[in-house]
Amino acid sequence: MALRGIPLLTLLLLPLLALRLSAGDCPCSEAALCRPVRHRRDFEVFVFDVGQKTWKSYDWSQITTVAVFGKYDSELMCYAHSKGARVVLKGDVSLKDIIDPTFRASWIAQKVNLAKTQHMDGINIDIEQEVNCFSPEYEALTALVKETTERFHREIEGSQVTFDVAWSPKNIDNRCYNYTGIAGACDFLFVMSYDEQSQIWSECIAAANAPYNQTLTGYSDYIKMGISPTKLVMGIPWYGYDYTCLNLSEEDVCTIAKVPFRGAPCSDAAGRQVPYRVIMKQVNSSVSGSQWDEDQQAPYYNYKDPAGHFHQVWYDNPQSISLKAAYVKNYGLRGIGMWNANCLDYSEDALAKEQTGEMWGALKSRL
Numbered sequence: 001m002a003l004r005g006i007p008l009l010t011l012l013l014l015p016l017l018a019l020r021l022s023a024g025d026c027p028c029s030e031a032a033l034c035r036p037v038r039h040r041r042d043f044e045v046f047v048f049d050v051g052q053k054t055w056k057s058y059d060w061s062q063i064t065t066v067a068v069f070g071k072y073d074s075e076l077m078c079y080a081h082s083k084g085a086r087v088v089l090k091g092d093v094s095l096k097d098i099i100d101p102t103f104r105a106s107w108i109a110q111k112v113n114l115a116k117t118q119h120m121d122g123i124n125i126d127i128e129q130e131v132n133c134f135s136p137e138y139e140a141l142t143a144l145v146k147e148t149t150e151r152f153h154r155e156i157e158g159s160q161v162t163f164d165v166a167w168s169p170k171n172i173d174n175r176c177y178n179y180t181g182i183a184g185a186c187d188f189l190f191v192m193s194y195d196e197q198s199q200i201w202s203e204c205i206a207a208a209n210a211p212y213n214q215t216l217t218g219y220s221d222y223i224k225m226g227i228s229p230t231k232l233v234m235g236i237p238w239y240g241y242d243y244t245c246l247n248l249s250e251e252d253v254c255t256i257a258k259v260p261f262r263g264a265p266c267s268d269a270a271g272r273q274v275p276y277r278v279i280m281k282q283v284n285s286s287v288s289g290s291q292w293d294e295d296q297q298a299p300y301y302n303y304k305d306p307a308g309h310f311h312q313v314w315y316d317n318p319q320s321i322s323l324k325a326a327y328v329k330n331y332g333l334r335g336i337g338m339w340n341a342n343c344l345d346y347s348e349d350a351l352a353k354e355q356t357g358e359m360w361g362a363l364k365s366r367l
């Protein structure tokens with residue numbers, strides 16, 4: 001008998017002790033900070049965090065939700081709760097697996113348990129896999145979102161379940177989803193208004209990550225389908241794309257290598273993603289300096305690498321973001337957010353502080 005020698009009293013107390021531990025494992029300075037956030041916000045500022053400790057310098061006067069896509073950080077959870085902001089898990093799962101309702105149920109149970117143990121306030125479902133329109137995955141995905149929302153709402157009061165969608169509902173990157181079904185089944189959609197050159201069907205040239213008109217067309221298409229603007233949070237990029245030009249014309253047309261993506265002949269995969277803080281360090285020493293493209297309402301610059309090749313970098317700055325933030329306000333969208341908050345320079349450098357402050361400020365449109 002393995003239990004011999006353990007006093008009976010200890011055995012009786014063990015389950016009680018375990019209970020006490022799971023309820024009393026709040027890592028925050030005050031137990032109240034482990035409680036899920038309950039109040040509903042009219043306007044969301046939805047922030048993706050991918051790790052490190054730069055969150056300490058975020059503009060917490062604006063943030064309502066932090067989606068933790070890096071490692072779990074209990075200090076971040078406590079801090080966010082002290083500011084009344086929700087902290088949510090990342091949800092990703094193979095769509096092949098969720099066709100099975102039993103698998104779905106156990107995946108959801110596991111996420112709810114994780115959220116409870118880590119004192120999180122919900123989940124952001126980020127599934128960017130291909131889905132065919134008449135496949136079992138199409139139905140299963142809508143069911144997953146619906147069942148996840150029901151379970152989270154039931155088990156964690158005030159919890160939030162959101163879903164990430166591409167910049168347009170026109171089956172971008174072969175993602176055929178039931179957009180209206182999914183929007184109705186969760187709290188809101190985070191619209192990833194970036195990587196808008198993931199499938200280039202026309203000329204293979206460098207273009208803006210999130211051109212103004214193209215971005216807005218995406219929202220009007222979501223709204224035309226019957227999705228309420230209050231179910232849409234606009235996601236803006238705090239990063240850009242650095243393309244190597246095969247040829248750079250006098251008119252600044254940068255021809256790029258043909259890198260096909262999901263059926264399209266070329267794509268932004270020919271470029272390299274660069275965070276805003278790197279862009280800001282490079283722009284002044286570039287060949288062109290910052291230029292403004294009137295058609296796309298976005299900034300870009302050209303530079304020459306040490307091997308002598310020209311590059312064109314397209315990005316978003318406070319000017320292009322303010323224009324989009326004005327749309328968010330004027331069309332009554334649910335809010336705004338970014339991929340990702342860690343892209344800025346949070347150092348003590350005076351110029352960096354100013355530029356970082358302006359990026360956070362641009363979320364609140366003054367237009």
Ligand SMILES: *[C@@H]1O[C@H](CO)[C@@H](O)[C@H](O)[C@H]1NC(C)=O
Pocket residue numbers: 142178180181182184
């Ligand atoms: C989308 O989902 C909703 C809600 O589940 C359902 O009523 C509708 O029939 C679905 N639409 C399509 C095209 O599958």
Ligand SMILES: *[C@@H]1O[C@H](CO)[C@@H](O)[C@H](O)[C@H]1NC(C)=O
Pocket residue numbers: 247248249250251
């Ligand atoms: C490459 O750029 C140069 C300089 O602007 C231009 O004269 C030339 O026509 C371009 N070549 C191609 C193949 O586009």
Ligand SMILES: *[C@@H]1O[C@H](CO)[C@@H](O)[C@H](O)[C@H]1NC(C)=O
Pocket residue numbers: 284351
């Ligand atoms: C780059 O140029 C801008 C605008 O002229 C200026 O405000 C900024 O201080 C410059 N940055 C650096 C690092 O010199």
Ligand SMILES: *[C@@H]1O[C@H](CO)[C@@H](O)[C@H](O)[C@H]1NC(C)=O
Pocket residue numbers: 213294295296
């Ligand atoms: C952008 O959209 C507006 C309004 O639909 C239109 O007037 C304008 O010509 C468009 N601009 C470009 C560059 O497509």
